[in-house]
Amino acid sequence: xxxxxxxxxxxxxxxxxxxxxxxxxxxxxxxxxxxxxxxxxxxxxxxxxxxxxxxxxxxxxxxxxxxxxxxxxxxxxxxxxxxxxxxxxxxxxxxxxxxxxxxxxxxxxxxxxxxxxxxxxxxxxxxxxxxxxxxxxxxxxxxxxxxxxxxxxxxxxxxxxxxxxxxxxxxxxxxxxxxxxxxxxxxxxxxxxxxxxxxxxxxxxxxxxxxxxxxxxxxxxxxxxxxxxxxxxxxxxxxxxxxxxxxxxxxxxxxxxxxxxxxxxxxxxxxxxxxxxxxxxxxxxxxxxxxxxxxxxxxxxxxxxxxxxxxxxxxxxxxxxxxxxxxxxxxxxxxxxxxxxxxxxxxxxxxxxxxxxxxxxxxxxxxxxxxxxxxxxxxxxxxxxxxxxxxxxxxxxxxxxxxx
Ligand code: MCU
Numbered sequence: 001x002x003x004x005x006x007x008x009x010x011x012x013x014x015x016x017x018x019x020x021x022x023x024x025x026x027x028x029x030x031x032x033x034x035x036x037x038x039x040x041x042x043x044x045x046x047x048x049x050x051x052x053x054x055x056x057x058x059x060x061x062x063x064x065x066x067x068x069x070x071x072x073x074x075x076x077x078x079x080x081x082x083x084x085x086x087x088x089x090x091x092x093x094x095x096x097x098x099x100x101x102x103x104x105x106x107x108x109x110x111x112x113x114x115x116x117x118x119x120x121x122x123x124x125x126x127x128x129x130x131x132x133x134x135x136x137x138x139x140x141x142x143x144x145x146x147x148x149x150x151x152x153x154x155x156x157x158x159x160x161x162x163x164x165x166x167x168x169x170x171x172x173x174x175x176x177x178x179x180x181x182x183x184x185x186x187x188x189x190x191x192x193x194x195x196x197x198x199x200x201x202x203x204x205x206x207x208x209x210x211x212x213x214x215x216x217x218x219x220x221x222x223x224x225x226x227x228x229x230x231x232x233x234x235x236x237x238x239x240x241x242x243x244x245x246x247x248x249x250x251x252x253x254x255x256x257x258x259x260x261x262x263x264x265x266x267x268x269x270x271x272x273x274x275x276x277x278x279x280x281x282x283x284x285x286x287x288x289x290x291x292x293x294x295x296x297x298x299x300x301x302x303x304x305x306x307x308x309x310x311x312x313x314x315x316x317x318x319x320x321x322x323x324x325x326x327x328x329x330x331x332x333x334x335x336x337x338x339x340x341x342x343x344x345x346x347x348x349x350x351x352x353x354x355x356x357x358x359x360x361x362x363x364x365x366x367x368x369x370x371x372x373x374x375x376x377x378x379x380x381x382x383x384x385x386x387x388x389x390x391x392x393x394x395x396x397x398x399x400x401x402x403x404x
Contacts, residue, residue, distance in 0.1 A: 031065035035076025040289040045326050047398040048297055059404045070294045077288055080179035080275035082187055091196035093203045102196050111169045117149045128206035130369035135214025135221050139351045143365050157185035165272045181275045183224045190225045209233055209369045215351040220244035227298035234303035234368035239351055241315035243267050245306040247291040250319035257388040261316035293326035301334045303368035305341035310384035318385040322395055329400040341378040
């Protein structure tokens, strides 16, 4: 069979061809997505452009396979299993109140969750209104012309402290012992909201123009949603700190250099944002075949802009800068560097939006939700790293390819 036929077959099967498909006989391996890689050991940030087996990622369709591998690994080590769409779900939309109600069934269990969509005034654009889904409401200014939905993620999976493990609607449906972390349960809920919006044209939302945002713990969650739900066009984590747009390895380095930052070891004792399994790895980060630069990279090539706050060492500003810089190489490799933005400044309270970043934020809304052809060349930090030194070459030891 000719190579071109293999590619066509792969496409039909929705399995991305891998780089090694070009070697005789190996194309039939498809895209294996194990949840762990035994004996992995790397104290630096793992190379985004190597498959699990060490072969190089050469093309954009290779990246789709690599992305699938990363998603499986993140679930395997720290997120738990993200279930797909249940076979039985119903949804309704009330055009007068804007209430979108979803009922999902699993075995003998069912849950109902409802959220209200607030619409702009005036006539919707062709295809429906763009929408921002705000975790626990979100805390960024949303421009006019965009609908908003406040997502009660903390009811989907409770996040008070360690006693919240297995508590919330998601666990009422799937059982309190389900491996999904709270953040993974929240992603599931976002996906069901988008399913419902796709099924209900009278809700008049353009499901190709959806952004997701949240701050702090909810910023970590918003990033997870953008990473795992490819229908999200724009992901806006705000001050997500450790466990969000920062890398575990870099936060540990930052702490060992004398800064008071949140590390993986601390976070698993604080709350249920990660799976119980993750506690097995937090003291040997080098065995993780990923770090959060790859979680960020899962959003590529879609829009992603994260904002951090250098006034709080706990958020680990060096780790954020290093991690987003490493993720940026994937956007560069895909030829869409401008789709990935980052800004990190101080001078405001945690989760209080600084007005001097509104122009940056609006440019991303304009480009990804409002169909405007604007520049989103926005990637910088104010360099307040609490006397810890960032040396990219110490952590990023790959060359960025140009994926074909
Ligand atoms: C930055 O997000 C968290 C942080 O990880 C926690 O350690 C801290 O307790 O709470 C932050 C938060 O969610 O603040 C609202």
